[in-house]
Amino acid sequence: MNQADGKSPQWSCPSPRSDGSRVLLAHGEGGRLSWQLIQSRILAPLRAAQVGMASAPGAVDSARDFARDAAHLPAMAGRLAMTTDQFVVSPLFFPGGNIGTLSVFGTVNDLAVSGALPRYLTLSFVLEEGLELSVLDRVMESVAHAATETSIHIVAGDTKVVPRGAADGMFICTTGVGEVLDPALPGPAAIGAGDRLIVSGDIARHGLAVLCEREQLGVTPAPTSDCGSLLPAAMALRDAAGAGLRTMRDATRGGVAAVLHEWADECGLTLAVDEASVPLSPLSRGVCELLGLEPLHIANEGTLLAVVSSECASAAVAALRAAGFPQAAEVGIARGREFTPVTVRRSLGREQPLDAPQGAPLPRIC
Amino acid sequence: MNQADGKSPQWSCPSPRSDGSRVLLAHGEGGRLSWQLIQSRILAPLRAAQVGMASAPGAVDSARDFARDAAHLPAMAGRLAMTTDQFVVSPLFFPGGNIGTLSVFGTVNDLAVSGALPRYLTLSFVLEEGLELSVLDRVMESVAHAATETSIHIVAGDTKVVPRGAADGMFICTTGVGEVLDPALPGPAAIGAGDRLIVSGDIARHGLAVLCEREQLGVTPAPTSDCGSLLPAAMALRDAAGAGLRTMRDATRGGVAAVLHEWADECGLTLAVDEASVPLSPLSRGVCELLGLEPLHIANEGTLLAVVSSECASAAVAALRAAGFPQAAEVGIARGREFTPVTVRRSLGREQPLDAPQGAPLPRIC
Numbered sequence: 001m002n003q004a005d006g007k008s009p010q011w012s013c014p015s016p017r018s019d020g021s022r023v024l025l026a027h028g029e030g031g032r033l034s035w036q037l038i039q040s041r042i043l044a045p046l047r048a049a050q051v052g053m054a055s056a057p058g059a060v061d062s063a064r065d066f067a068r069d070a071a072h073l074p075a076m077a078g079r080l081a082m083t084t085d086q087f088v089v090s091p092l093f094f095p096g097g098n099i100g101t102l103s104v105f106g107t108v109n110d111l112a113v114s115g116a117l118p119r120y121l122t123l124s125f126v127l128e129e130g131l132e133l134s135v136l137d138r139v140m141e142s143v144a145h146a147a148t149e150t151s152i153h154i155v156a157g158d159t160k161v162v163p164r165g166a167a168d169g170m171f172i173c174t175t176g177v178g179e180v181l182d183p184a185l186p187g188p189a190a191i192g193a194g195d196r197l198i199v200s201g202d203i204a205r206h207g208l209a210v211l212c213e214r215e216q217l218g219v220t221p222a223p224t225s226d227c228g229s230l231l232p233a234a235m236a237l238r239d240a241a242g243a244g245l246r247t248m249r250d251a252t253r254g255g256v257a258a259v260l261h262e263w264a265d266e267c268g269l270t271l272a273v274d275e276a277s278v279p280l281s282p283l284s285r286g287v288c289e290l291l292g293l294e295p296l297h298i299a300n301e302g303t304l305l306a307v308v309s310s311e312c313a314s315a316a317v318a319a320l321r322a323a324g325f326p327q328a329a330e331v332g333i334a335r336g337r338e339f340t341p342v343t344v345r346r347s348l349g350r351e352q353p354l355d356a357p358q359g360a361p362l363p364r365i366c
Numbered sequence: 367m368n369q370a371d372g373k374s375p376q377w378s379c380p381s382p383r384s385d386g387s388r389v390l391l392a393h394g395e396g397g398r399l400s401w402q403l404i405q406s407r408i409l410a411p412l413r414a415a416q417v418g419m420a421s422a423p424g425a426v427d428s429a430r431d432f433a434r435d436a437a438h439l440p441a442m443a444g445r446l447a448m449t450t451d452q453f454v455v456s457p458l459f460f461p462g463g464n465i466g467t468l469s470v471f472g473t474v475n476d477l478a479v480s481g482a483l484p485r486y487l488t489l490s491f492v493l494e495e496g497l498e499l500s501v502l503d504r505v506m507e508s509v510a511h512a513a514t515e516t517s518i519h520i521v522a523g524d525t526k527v528v529p530r531g532a533a534d535g536m537f538i539c540t541t542g543v544g545e546v547l548d549p550a551l552p553g554p555a556a557i558g559a560g561d562r563l564i565v566s567g568d569i570a571r572h573g574l575a576v577l578c579e580r581e582q583l584g585v586t587p588a589p590t591s592d593c594g595s596l597l598p599a600a601m602a603l604r605d606a607a608g609a610g611l612r613t614m615r616d617a618t619r620g621g622v623a624a625v626l627h628e629w630a631d632e633c634g635l636t637l638a639v640d641e642a643s644v645p646l647s648p649l650s651r652g653v654c655e656l657l658g659l660e661p662l663h664i665a666n667e668g669t670l671l672a673v674v675s676s677e678c679a680s681a682a683v684a685a686l687r688a689a690g691f692p693q694a695a696e697v698g699i700a701r702g703r704e705f706t707p708v709t710v711r712r713s714l715g716r717e718q719p720l721d722a723p724q725g726a727p728l729p730r731i732c
Contacts, residue, residue: 030619253396
């Protein structure tokens with residue numbers, strides 16, 4: 001303290017705890033600081049966007065109900081769909097999205113492609129001590145926007161804080177409940193020879209966006225994630241293809257190849273992709289060639305694969321394009337089982353086996 | 367390589383990846399290793415205990431549905447209850463429980479005290495690269511036992527792996543869906559002057575058990591967590607007190623004091639606790655005195671507080687004791703609002719304000 005100017009001493013607090021801009025361990029311990037954090041940083045943006053509990057008819061809205069009690073919600077007429085995801089993406093922000101958009105759209109998409117209407121979402125955080133609160137604010141703003149876009153209500157949550165070094169910034173777990181739409185989708189076991197493969201947009205953008213951001217590869221322009229809602233795509237496909245729609249799946253971890261391998265296992269057929277017809281931006285193609293990556297193995301976060309009967313294929317593609325997915329395309333066909341479950345006809349015309357993704361080419365992309 | 371003995375070189379793999387006993391980054395990336403981990407380490411113990419998806423009527427059971435799609439479940443007649451929790455306890459194992467029992471019982475208890483019958487649970491992991499798979503196995507065994515005890519079905523899950531140092535061993539997020547029982551509980555706003563406070567067992571055990579284990583305090587015998595199901599307690603209270611049951615809450619983070627402060631805020635009364643009647647083991651009392659901790663601030667994981675009308679109090683205590691909670695006791699009363707919202711009559715007879723827990727006396731206890 002410098003008292004040479006004759007004024008009274010200027011007390012300053014030596015603890016970094018007191019500057020109010022960062023997450024403290026005490027924010028996670030269930031005391032008053034926890035409620036303040038939940039009220040001002042988590043519930044306030046949800047209320048402002050009218051996607052919090054109070055906006056779900058019949059539900060109660062308070063920090064205490066959000067964090068401690070169970071939310072009570074109206075009965076649903078149909079069957080329940082339920083899914084959960086942990087999001088550990090690094091970095092937290094990337095071109096086209098962040099951990100907040102990812103966690104809402106990811107869970108909404110899982111419900112939508114399963115044939116359900118997303119209704120309720122829970123949101124659980126692990127925060128690392130020292131995380132800037134402004135980061136949480138930006139993430140919550142994105143969560144609120146994504147929930148508004150998909151008309152889902154965020155009805156319960158939890159916040160835990162771990163000491164510095166015990167987590168990497170922020171993890172989010174979202175769990176979604178939806179109402180299964182009637183009629184239920186037949187599923188991949190119903191895929192028949194002659195059915196067509198459809199993709200809703202250009203592939204590989206999410207994985208490449210996160211990779212380029214994390215490794216600071218300096219690609220200009222930077223690839224942008226496709227992170228977004230697949231609810232309009234799923235609804236359009238249901239409407240256009242009707243009983244001709246066999247199954248849908250968002251092509252996340254493991255990319256298009258992982259989905260095709262799972263489906264081929266379940267239906268016992270060979271799924272053949274025509275590489276030339278798979279939408280891929282020149283930028284994505286360039287980055288993949290530069291890094292030696294297979295675009296069909298790279299994660300998407302707003303792109304789905306669907307299988308429809310051959311007579312529905314063009315109507316399904318047209319419906320996707322009209323629903324805001326202008327690059328939707330028919331990309332392949334199901335055939336009687338051959339030697340390999342999944343094949344790709346390369347641009348030069350040769351047909352090759354397409355391997356399932358084995359390992360971890362791109363860790364922490366969601 | 368030493369070839370001096372004339373034999374051919376003994377090739378050994380330099381990578382710790384290949385010994386098969388630890389979590390690899392590739393276990394989290396959606397490829398074949400992910401499915402193997404989910405099938406053999408997560409789904410197998412749930413199937414063996416018949417608490418996996420297949421045992422929920424109408425649900426599908428495969429690693430792919432568990433991890434990727436949404437589970438589809440039968441419609442529920444009543445209103446939905448929904449709650450979520452992230453568990454970051456350190457250490458993962460402690461006397462009386464582990465992160466697996468904690469994550470199932472914690473979410474089941476939130477549903478039960480809210481007045482719902484627990485039905486479905488999702489289970490999402492963050493695993494740190496290098497975690498021993500035997501740790502995951504022990505946790506999953508506990509998860510399966512806890513789910514069996516509480517008759518809840520584990521219907522969906524997710525597994526993410528982060529590099530060494532980006533998480534601390536294992537975090538688990540559980541989300542529970544229950545069916546709200548009729549009639550709904552009135553809630554804390556319905557607490558009236560003269561109503562009685564009831565606790566289901568001796569307090570402070572969970573927080574002390576984790577603290578002594580983590581800090582290796584060498585207390586003998588070590589305090590044992592109360593980690594367990596409150597479903598029988600909640601059902602017994604409903605049956606015994608009927609319309610006289612105002613509200614229930616499991617006294618987790620922030621302990622009994624946090625619950626009383628929340629209730630006092632909501633009902634606008636003063637809640638007065640009689641310290642001498644609060645069950646506390648001699649061991650817990652001794653550890654609290656040694657460390658200067660207030661037992662009413664310490665977390666429990668299998669102990670609830672309830673408020674009942676005065677005429678129901680003894681029947682409620684008797685019902686709890688008969689339901690396997692032998693230490694249940696009446697511990698206080700609601701009075702017209704006085705200067706402080708929560709008071710405690712100390713053993714020597716003086717009544718003092720009981721503060722709400724402010725900060726983080728015991729981080730990472732759940």
